[in-house]
Amino acid sequence: MTEVTRANGHRLDGILPLGEPPMPGPQPTEDDVSFDLEVGLAAVRSLRSKIPADAHSARNLGTEREGNAVLIDADGTLVTIGYLITEATDIFIGGSGGKEVPAQVVGYDHRTGFGLVRTVEPLDLTPLALASNVDDVLPGDKVVVAASGGIPSAVLGDVVDRREFAGSWEYLLESAVFTAPLHPRWSGGALIDPRTGALVGVGSLFVQDPGGNSTESQGNMFVPVDLLPPIYQELIDTGRAQKAAKPWLGMQTTEAIGHLVVSGVHDGGPADRADIQVGDIVEEIESQTVESLPDMYRKIWAVGGAGADVSISVVRGSRQIDVVIRSGDRHDYLKVPRRH
Numbered sequence: 001m002t003e004v005t006r007a008n009g010h011r012l013d014g015i016l017p018l019g020e021p022p023m024p025g026p027q028p029t030e031d032d033v034s035f036d037l038e039v040g041l042a043a044v045r046s047l048r049s050k051i052p053a054d055a056h057s058a059r060n061l062g063t064e065r066e067g068n069a070v071l072i073d074a075d076g077t078l079v080t081i082g083y084l085i086t087e088a089t090d091i092f093i094g095g096s097g098g099k100e101v102p103a104q105v106v107g108y109d110h111r112t113g114f115g116l117v118r119t120v121e122p123l124d125l126t127p128l129a130l131a132s133n134v135d136d137v138l139p140g141d142k143v144v145v146a147a148s149g150g151i152p153s154a155v156l157g158d159v160v161d162r163r164e165f166a167g168s169w170e171y172l173l174e175s176a177v178f179t180a181p182l183h184p185r186w187s188g189g190a191l192i193d194p195r196t197g198a199l200v201g202v203g204s205l206f207v208q209d210p211g212g213n214s215t216e217s218q219g220n221m222f223v224p225v226d227l228l229p230p231i232y233q234e235l236i237d238t239g240r241a242q243k244a245a246k247p248w249l250g251m252q253t254t255e256a257i258g259h260l261v262v263s264g265v266h267d268g269g270p271a272d273r274a275d276i277q278v279g280d281i282v283e284e285i286e287s288q289t290v291e292s293l294p295d296m297y298r299k300i301w302a303v304g305g306a307g308a309d310v311s312i313s314v315v316r317g318s319r320q321i322d323v324v325i326r327s328g329d330r331h332d333y334l335k336v337p338r339r340h
Contacts, residue, residue, distance in 0.1 A: 024181040028156040035197025043071040046094035046148040055087035067187030076119035080188035107235030131198035134226040144192040147185035160211040166293040168252040178210040180219035245306035247327030284313035
């Protein structure tokens with residue numbers, strides 16, 4: 001697949017060195033865990049997806065994506081990170097003997113970032129249970145970070161922080177899990193509690209300074225699985241969580257040199273229609289100064305649900321520009337595959 005320029009849902013250029021970095025050590029052993037390591041790691045499967053070229057997310061995430069998914073029930077339901085399957089028309093899960101098994105999108109939740117898929121036939125594997133004590137997983141704890149491929153693709157790592165995380169794509173987690181060392185195949189990978197063999201989190205990102213202490217270290221961010229049970233049945237039944245959708249502006253915003261800078265605008269989205277431009281500096285939301293990215297999101301989401309008008313003040317060059325953006329529901333801007 002020489003035409004694939006993205007791996008694990010991200011462009012490699014500028015994020016990781018060319019080619020896949022070597023797997024860091026140490027790999028876990030049976031002495032490090034209190035569960036059957038080979039059986040547990042076998043629940044982490046490869047995932048490959050194809051997305052139409054005209055899909056909303058194709059420009060940023062590509063039309064072919066590769067990562068992982070974790071089996072969580074005997075019927076073939078797997079949890080993954082949503083950007084791997086957003087707008088996907090074809091999904092393939094790694095089965096036994098290297099054979100790929102077709103799968104279908106079950107649901108995707110923008111708030112958490114979780115996606116669910118189901119194979120067209122059950123996988124003859126033991127699923128991982130979801131951890132019931134994610135709040136007990138704290139900095140300093142050992143964890144198993146796993147991609148598909150068993151023990152050679154797993155790392156015995158450390159939780160280095162639990163803290164708030166704000167993503168540039170209008171995304172906010174209250175208590176993300178940050179780990180080190182960097183696992184090079186993080187997307188949709190499993191964060192496993194070595195004491196119980198339960199799934200603690202799902203791999204989302206490569207991050208610089210995972211410990212939040214201004215070091216040059218590298219690691220990963222995981223979405224904690226305690227966010228999944230409250231929406232699980234809704235995803236199964238309808239394909240999305242049934243909470244009222246938050247107002248979505250369709251712009252990416254990055255904290256840079258003490259400012260909140262618009263780094264991307266989705267074509268045809270609410271911000272684009274209001275003429276927000278890349279390079280604009282966000283100063284105020286609803287006439288209130290914004291102090292940080294999480295603060296900006298909370299002020300936007302406090303206005304009301306999707307469709308609410310959001311007043312925003314930006315600086316463009318030497319001018320201050322005040323606009324009102326008619327927000328949207330992010331889900332409405334995606335090509336949603338037919339559910340089966």
